[in-house]
Amino acid sequence: xxxxxxxxxxxxxxxxxxxxxxxxxxxxxxxxxxxxxxxxxxxxxxxxxxxxxxxxxxxxxxxxxxxxxxxxxxxxxxxxxxxxxxxxxxxxxxxxxxxxxxxxxxxxxxxxxxxxxxxxxxxxxxxxxxxxxxxxxxxxxxxxxxxxxxxxxxxxxxxxxxxxxxxxxxxxxxxxxxxxxxxxxxxxxxxxxxxxxxxxxxxxxxxxxxxxxxxxxxxxxxxxxxxxxxxxxxxxxxxxxxxxxxxxxxxxxxxxxxxxxxxxxxxxxxxxxxxxxxxxxxxxxxxxxxxxxxxxxxxxxxxxxxxxxxxxxxxxxxxxxxxxxxxxxxxxxxxxxxxxxxxxxxxxxxxxxxxxxxxxxxxxxxxxxxxxxxxxxxxxxxxxxxxxxxxxxxxxxxxxxxxxxxxxxxxxxxxxxxxxxxxxxxxxxxxxxxxxxxxxxxxxxxxxxxxxxxxxxxxxxxxxxxxxxxxxxxxxxxxxxxxxxxxxxxxxxxxx
Numbered sequence: 361x362x363x364x365x366x367x368x369x370x371x372x373x374x375x376x377x378x379x380x381x382x383x384x385x386x387x388x389x390x391x392x393x394x395x396x397x398x399x400x401x402x403x404x405x406x407x408x409x410x411x412x413x414x415x416x417x418x419x420x421x422x423x424x425x426x427x428x429x430x431x432x433x434x435x436x437x438x439x440x441x442x443x444x445x446x447x448x449x450x451x452x453x454x455x456x457x458x459x460x461x462x463x464x465x466x467x468x469x470x471x472x473x474x475x476x477x478x479x480x481x482x483x484x485x486x487x488x489x490x491x492x493x494x495x496x497x498x499x500x501x502x503x504x505x506x507x508x509x510x511x512x513x514x515x516x517x518x519x520x521x522x523x524x525x526x527x528x529x530x531x532x533x534x535x536x537x538x539x540x541x542x543x544x545x546x547x548x549x550x551x552x553x554x555x556x557x558x559x560x561x562x563x564x565x566x567x568x569x570x571x572x573x574x575x576x577x578x579x580x581x582x583x584x585x586x587x588x589x590x591x592x593x594x595x596x597x598x599x600x601x602x603x604x605x606x607x608x609x610x611x612x613x614x615x616x617x618x619x620x621x622x623x624x625x626x627x628x629x630x631x632x633x634x635x636x637x638x639x640x641x642x643x644x645x646x647x648x649x650x651x652x653x654x655x656x657x658x659x660x661x662x663x664x665x666x667x668x669x670x671x672x673x674x675x676x677x678x679x680x681x682x683x684x685x686x687x688x689x690x691x692x693x694x695x696x697x698x699x700x701x702x703x704x705x706x707x708x709x710x711x712x713x714x715x716x717x718x719x720x721x722x723x724x725x726x727x728x729x730x731x732x733x734x735x736x737x738x739x740x741x742x743x744x745x746x747x748x749x750x751x752x753x754x755x756x757x758x759x760x761x762x763x764x765x766x767x768x769x770x771x772x773x774x775x776x777x778x779x780x781x782x783x784x785x786x787x788x789x790x791x792x793x794x795x796x797x798x799x800x801x802x803x804x805x806x807x808x809x810x811x812x813x814x815x816x817x818x819x820x821x822x823x824x825x826x827x828x829x830x831x832x833x834x835x836x837x838x839x840x841x842x843x844x845x846x847x848x849x850x851x852x853x854x855x856x
Contacts, residue, residue: 502534503593512602514683516635516715522573528598531564534590540565543595544585549573550600552584569600579603605680607636607716608646615692617725626694630721632663634686636713643685650710658698661707663690692723700729701847702743731837731846735761745833747811747852749823754815754856761809763846769838771795771805779836779845783820786831789813813854823853
């Protein structure tokens with residue numbers, strides 16, 4: 361019944377669209393394309409959609425009556441619509457049937473296959489009991505499945521573990537041969553192999569589901585649908601799921617220190633979870649043997665190994681963190697005096713684990729002060745000016761920035777200047793417009809800065825995310841007694 365309704369709906373839909381198309385085509389051919397501009401076709405389609413519930417006659421009369429010959433409007437109209445409707449019925453039926461066959465043949469995967477409701481249709485609450493629909497029919501093939509849901513648990517993401525497979529078994533307990541066919545799957549990372557596509561009564565077959573998690577990691581959950589010839593059990597949903605993890609995980613794995621002001625101290629905590637076990641299945645005695653940070657002058661790091669009783673309630677209820685075998689708690693402290701602007705540092709830890717000897721934790725943030733920076737290509741969240749990665753040396757490029765200084769300092773050539781740049785030649789391409797008159801005495805000074813890369817700029821690449829390999833502009837603000845630096849990382853690359 362459901363398939364018949366889908367087929368009928370496809371035919372009606374294609375009949376309607378084909379009829380409209382033929383009406384337009386007929387009018388163009390009869391009366392000439394010069395009298396039938398493209399805007400009329402667009403208007404015809406628009407009006408038809410508005411009156412589609414009122415039949416095909418209304419748009420035909422409205423649009424085609426002025427164009428039909430004067431001999432007999434009714435006769436011409438009836439002949440036109442008779443031909444159009446007959447042609448549309450034939451073409452619409454063919455197209456509707458064809459699209460229905462294509463849809464039913466490919467039977468695209470529906471994400472609802474992986475919901476617990478659909479799994480419950482074929483998974484018994486008691487795993488020890490075989491799965492069997494209650495109202496089976498005699499004289500038919502009958503499916504018996506003991507398992508449709510496989511949890512491979514928690515695995516380390518290693519080349520040996522990222523691929524796997526599991527065997528499911530389907531038995532025919534009916535009196536007629538049972539046919540099986542794969543009819544849908546969640547993604548290309550899973551494959552389904554059916555040992556015997558036809559199972560005789562009393563026999564069973566193996567269905568192997570293989571997966572490749574090399575491109576995913578984390579939570580893995582995929583499904584495969586198999587169609588059967590059992591009228592009471594037409595589809596079986598097999599599900600593979602589990603969790604891939606590393607031997608050591610930092611949480612959070614990326615420290616962000618935001619909302620800080622110049623001259624203040626800030627702290628961020630993190631945890632390190634170890635999951636590694638030795639060859640006997642016992643917890644590996646994980647230790648952190650060395651720790652280094654890229655800017656030790658302004659950052660302190662303390663890491664302490666604690667007992668598993670320090671796991672939070674959220675950790676204990678987590679499928680992943682509840683398997684922890686070693687736990688460390690760390691604190692990163694940023695000292696006062698850190699320069700204003702964005703920063704990116706790296707905490708590097710060396711462990712005694714042969715599987716995971718090095719763990720790196722990025723640290724980033726931004727320190728606010730009396731100076732704010734704005735610009736079209738300036739990323740305030742990251743504190744980076746991105747001039748573009750494909751600048752033509754022949755054409756050059758230009759970008760503007762604005763410094764807003766909330767200070768009583770008088771801004772002039774001596775109190776605001778470019779201290780240094782990377783590369784060095786970039787310093788000559790930076791032009792500062794100093795405030796004059798009343799603008800110079802305002803509480804908040806606005807200074808426009810123009811960065812010009814003229815034609816003939818040498819080829820270079822400073823587009824790296826590594827701070828030491830990217831460009832940089834450093835402004836000095838203030839007098840010798842009270843001077844601060846404003847550092848702006850710059851990313852750009854100049855090509856031919």
